[in-house]
Amino acid sequence: MARFKYSGRDKRGKRQGTINSSSRREALLKLKEEGIRINDITEIPESILTKDITFGNPVKLEHFVIYLRQFSTLLKAGVTVVDATAILAEQTESKALKKALIVIEQDLREGNPLSESVRKQKKIFSPIFVSMIKAGEAGGNMDETLERLAVHFEKQHxxxxxxxxxxxxxxxxxxxxxxxxxxxxxxxxxxxxxxxxxxxxxxxxxxxxxxxxxxxxxxxxxxxxxxxxxxxxxxxxxxxxxxxxxxxxxxxxxxxxxxxxxxxxxxxxxxxxxxxxxxxxxxxxxxxxxxxxxxxxxxxxxxxxxxxxxxxxxxxxxxxxxxxxxxxxxxxxxxxxxxxxxxxxxxxxxxxxxxxxxxxxxxxxxxxxxxxxxxxxxxxxxxxxxxxxxxxxxxxxxxxxxxx
Missing domain, CATH: 1.20.81.30 (Type II secretion system (T2SS), domain F)
Incomplete structure (x- = not known):
């Protein structure tokens, strides 16, 4: 979750402050809903004190396997990739995975394919996951690909x-x-x-x-x-x-x-x-x-x-x-x-x-x-x-x- 510094105006006059959001676009939407007209908004760089320090993959393998199983089930039930990602972001117990899925959802809503969205989250999604998702998109069998990934990671675990x-x-x-x-x-x-x-x-x-x-x-x-x-x-x-x-x-x-x-x-x-x-x-x-x-x-x-x-x-x-x-x-x-x-x-x-x-x-x-x-x-x-x-x-x- 990123932190943004903004300045703008509302009915009362000048407004400035900070807001937490997964992306700049989402931050702008939140401020617009509050009636603030933004003049300038910039992301605040993470400091050592605020940055999450992790070693290796921050998502436990069992949480990742559950995510894959649930994702596959939702797609088989006819739920779109975007909506399934939003649902799973709410349900997952992993904080790191939740943050990644929120960003991925925003990326998907902007028209990017899932393979490109997950590629940006290198700490969470391995190269094998990205490649198989890309192949699943090309073959139109995303649900089967996710099921195969779940089996793969389960046996590896x-x-x-x-x-x-x-x-x-x-x-x-x-x-x-x-x-x-x-x-x-x-x-x-x-x-x-x-x-x-x-x-x-x-x-x-x-x-x-x-x-x-x-x-x-x-x-x-x-x-x-x-x-x-x-x-x-x-x-x-x-x-x-x-x-x-x-x-x-x-x-x-x-x-x-x-x-x-x-x-x-x-x-x-x-x-x-x-x-x-x-x-x-x-x-x-x-x-x-x-x-x-x-x-x-x-x-x-x-x-x-x-x-x-x-x-x-x-x-x-x-x-x-x-x-x-x-x-x-x-x-x-x-x-x-x-x-x-x-x-x-x-x-x-x-x-x-x-x-x-x-x-x-x-x-x-x-x-x-x-x-x-x-x-x-x-x-x-x-x-x-x-x-x-x-x-x-x-x-x-x-x-x-x-x-x-």
């Missing part, structure tokens, strides 16, 4: 949530383990330092190591915190550059256990997106360009780029894929069959279904495998610290018994 849920458990356990170890080293272990010093003699190696670690943590905890912050900043910065992001994505795909699952998730996303675009009659070269941008993995994106170049030369899109380790024979063979039979969208859909099921099964197995491993790791860490304290105490008790 499901796969992403499965990956996140499988990684959340080890992450949470790891954070808990680190927190417990830090607490023991900083709060518990120091209480035994004086006791061990009074005992004299040589301490066991494990006890000396824990005492040194405790001393280091107390003196240089800020250094560890600084290293973790710097590491996080470096990773975020590296992912902004395609060159360094390539090496990070490569390393992620080569990880033991997790790498295979991530590879299947990326392939499912790639084939699902291509299938959706082909089903909506988006030109194949344009579809490959869109997928290269939305696949979110630079290793796979480079292969897609090579495949697009291969198509431009009149060759098969699978040639670069067959030479790359990230594409299993199942993918390249089924795409080749799809190219030869003219049913590429159907074959890609089957590949996506297969890998989405593989991700589901893989994440379930991973959870059952990681749970006991993380428990053992946590027990070893805490048990090691406790053991390092108990061993010299037992020696002290044994010496006490021998004396008395």
């Amino acid at each position: 499901h796969t992403r949530q499965k990956i996140i849920s499988s990684l959340t458990y080890p992450l949470v356990i790891g954070i808990i383990a680190i927190a417990v170890v830090i607490f023991l080293l900083v709060s518990i272990v120091p209480t035994f330092v004086k006791m061990f010093a009074d005992m004299g003699g040589e301490l066991p190696a494990i006890t000396q190591f824990v005492l040194n670690a405790s001393s280091f943590m107390q003196k240089f905890w800020w250094l560890l915190a600084l290293i973790m912050i710097l590491f996080s900043v470096v990773i975020v910065y590296m992912r902004k550059s395609k060159e360094t992001k390539f090496y990070l994505d490569y390393a992620a795909l080569r990880l033991p256990i997790f790498g295979k699952m991530l590879q299947k998730a990326v392939l499912a996303r790639m084939t699902r997106t291509l299938s959706s675009l082909f089903s909506s009659s988006v030109p194949i070269l344009q579809a490959m360009t869109i997928v290269e941008d939305v696949v979110e993995n630079e290793v796979i994106a480079r292969v897609i780029r090579d495949s697009r170049d291969s198509l431009e030369k009149g060759l098969s899109m699978t040639l670069p894929m067959k030479r790359h380790w990230a594409f299993p024979p199942l993918v390249t063979q089924m795409i080749s069959i799809g190219e030869e039979s003219g049913a590429l969208d159907s074959m890609l859909d089957k590949i996506a279904d297969f890998y989405e099921k593989e991700v589901d099964i893989g994440t379930d197995r991973l959870k059952s495998l990681i749970e006991p491993i993380m428990i053992v790791v946590l027990a070893c860490l805490i048990g090691g610290i406790v053991t390092s304290i108990m061993v010299p105490m037992f020696d002290m008790f044994n010496q006490f018994d021998k004396k008395y």
Whole structure:
């Protein structure tokens, strides 16, 4: 929602002030209804204090899917695109989507096509959405296109949530383990330092190591915190550059256990997106360009780029894929069959279904495998610290018994 500064006249004389509106045209209409004749109206630039700060897409995927389902239903019921947009702007729970739809409605009423209106809202609507809407306008099957988009984003959301849920458990356990170890080293272990010093003699190696670690943590905890912050900043910065992001994505795909699952998730996303675009009659070269941008993995994106170049030369899109380790024979063979039979969208859909099921099964197995491993790791860490304290105490008790 933009803010405008205006000056004009009404029955009482000169008027000036500010008004909130989705567009300059809407602001003029509102002021006209209030009986104000406008001399000048200008948009007030957003400041840091008033601007909405968002990271990534500000609209939750579940809200976006609901919007697509409702939009498709309204169009099937005979409601016009303009009226459907106005209705959905009132009904949506997402503030960001509501603001975007209000602007889109005004744009539509000025005679612009929906594809051009949504293209202007880049933070909300992805390139695949814009391209499929444009194809739906050309084919006159907008309701079917919206339904296909809803299915696409639902499956994408499901796969992403499965990956996140499988990684959340080890992450949470790891954070808990680190927190417990830090607490023991900083709060518990120091209480035994004086006791061990009074005992004299040589301490066991494990006890000396824990005492040194405790001393280091107390003196240089800020250094560890600084290293973790710097590491996080470096990773975020590296992912902004395609060159360094390539090496990070490569390393992620080569990880033991997790790498295979991530590879299947990326392939499912790639084939699902291509299938959706082909089903909506988006030109194949344009579809490959869109997928290269939305696949979110630079290793796979480079292969897609090579495949697009291969198509431009009149060759098969699978040639670069067959030479790359990230594409299993199942993918390249089924795409080749799809190219030869003219049913590429159907074959890609089957590949996506297969890998989405593989991700589901893989994440379930991973959870059952990681749970006991993380428990053992946590027990070893805490048990090691406790053991390092108990061993010299037992020696002290044994010496006490021998004396008395």
